[in-house]
Amino acid sequence: MEDKILIFTDLDGTLLSENSYSYYKIIDFYNYISSHCIIIFNSSKTYSEIIELKRLTNDNYPFIVENGSALYIPENVSLNIPGKITKINNFNVVQLGVPVNKIINFCSSKKLSKKYVSNCYFLYQMSSSEIVSLTGLNISEVKKAKKRNYSLPFIWRGSIELLNEFKLICQKNNFKILKGGRFFHLIGETDKGKALRALLSIYKQCHKNTRFTTIALGDSQNDKDMLIEADFAGIVKSESKSLMNFRRSKNVFISEKISPEGWKEVLVKMPPIKNLL
Numbered sequence: 001m002e003d004k005i006l007i008f009t010d011l012d013g014t015l016l017s018e019n020s021y022s023y024y025k026i027i028d029f030y031n032y033i034s035s036h037c038i039i040i041f042n043s044s045k046t047y048s049e050i051i052e053l054k055r056l057t058n059d060n061y062p063f064i065v066e067n068g069s070a071l072y073i074p075e076n077v078s079l080n081i082p083g084k085i086t087k088i089n090n091f092n093v094v095q096l097g098v099p100v101n102k103i104i105n106f107c108s109s110k111k112l113s114k115k116y117v118s119n120c121y122f123l124y125q126m127s128s129s130e131i132v133s134l135t136g137l138n139i140s141e142v143k144k145a146k147k148r149n150y151s152l153p154f155i156w157r158g159s160i161e162l163l164n165e166f167k168l169i170c171q172k173n174n175f176k177i178l179k180g181g182r183f184f185h186l187i188g189e190t191d192k193g194k195a196l197r198a199l200l201s202i203y204k205q206c207h208k209n210t211r212f213t214t215i216a217l218g219d220s221q222n223d224k225d226m227l228i229e230a231d232f233a234g235i236v237k238s239e240s241k242s243l244m245n246f247r248r249s250k251n252v253f254i255s256e257k258i259s260p261e262g263w264k265e266v267l268v269k270m271p272p273i274k275n276l277l
Contacts, residue, residue, distance in 0.1 A: 002210045005037040005272050006203065008064075008196050008226050010218040011045055011053070013181050014236045015263050019136060023260040033267065034059055036276050040199065042192050042216075042226055044151070044180050047072065047088070048144035067178055067185050067222055068195035069097030069150030071202075079206045096195055097150040098175075098188035104152070106173060107186070116166040119158030123183065124148070135182060153183035178222040181238075185222065192218075193225025213272050217263060220244065227252075234266030 009015050015023050015030075023030060033039065034057065041050055041063040050063050050072075062073040071094040073079055075087070086093045107117045123131065124146060131142045134155075156163055163184075167177045170186065178185045196216065203212060216223070216230035219238045224246060227233040232251045235244065236259050246252070253269045255262030267273045 002207075003213065004203075004207070004210050005213045005215060006200065007033070007037050007039045007215045007217065007267075008042045008192070008230060009039060009216070009263070010192075010220065010223050011041055011043040011050075013219040013238050013259050014217050014223070015041075015260055017259050018181070018239055021137070021141075023263070026260045026264045029264045030057075033273070033276070037215075037273075040064065042068070042195060044153070044178075044183075044185055044222060046144060046147050047149065048147045049141070052144065062199060064192065064195045064199065066097065066148065066151040067180070067187050068190045068192045068225075069187055070095050071195060071199055073199075073202075079202050081202060082205070094198065095150075096188070096190040096198060100148050100150055100152065103150075103175065103186055103188070106170075106175060107152070112166075112169070116158075116162065116169070119156060119162060119166075120152075120154040120184075120186075121157055123153040150187060152186040153180070154186065156184055179220070180222045181220045191225040192223060193227075193229040196226045196229045215267070215270060215272065217266060219259065219262075232270045232272065234263075234270065236262035236266060 012018060038061050040061055043050060044067045047065050050065060060074050060077060062071060064071055072091045075090050075092055081092055081094060128139055128142045137145060170177055174189045176187055176189055200212060200214060214230040215232045216226040217234040217236060218227055219236045221244055224244060228248060233248060235254045237255045237257060239258050253266040255265040257265050
């Protein structure tokens with residue numbers, strides 16, 4: 001029986017610095033781990049954003065976009081994918097969320113608009129300069145971040161009570177609101193944990209003689225679902241966010257450092273990674 005490690009990692013504030021969006025301080029460590037494990041980006045970022053990062057990492061691993069909304073699996077990776085898939089560039093795509101036009105149609109309801117949606121300042125409504133100011137991205141990166149296929153990021157301008165009401169209405173209509181690092185995200189009925197399970201199931205079906213160990217790394221509330229699902233969970237300390245409310249008693253590792261050094265710090269504490277060093 002072969003052993004293989006799957007590392008599902010958030011990006012901003014976890015692998016990438018919250019401020020510079022870089023991981024170069026740990027690039028040698030990253031490259032070493034990437035040569036021994038399958039590193040799967042599981043992020044709120046879009047396809048356009050992640051594919052740019054994949055050009056730097058130069059690997060051939062699957063990735064997950066927009067908070068678990070779709071799996072992107074390279075065509076030349078030997079995985080048999082059950083169910084309906086679409087092809088985008090050189091990827092087989094498994095959609096777990098819903099297309100963004102359905103989310104927009106849901107938000108266009110007059111009843112919702114007046115009380116709830118009017119308190120949402122959506123990313124697509126913001127000017128490029130506003131997004132640069134909020135995120136620290138450059139103009140080119142902002143264009144990629146706005147190319148949403150499955151989600152509507154927004155800043156909430158109302159009360160917590162009103163937001164909780166809106167969350168319940170979304171749930172009743174098979175949508176979900178997740179809190180990320182800088183934005184809330186309105187998506188279909190999926191999350192990073194469901195996406196982890198879906199991709200792990202594909203790997204297990206295709207590699208029956210392999211024993212998979214899963215690791216999840218994150219820093220925000222929208223990472224909780226995948227942190228719960230994984231065999232080992234790593235929480236990377238954040239400069240801007242308080243430690244997430246996370247209940248798990250076993251195999252949880254918390255960094256003292258922020259990203260990207262915190263990413264390395266939590267991994268080297270984990271028994272499966274220690275065995276590789």
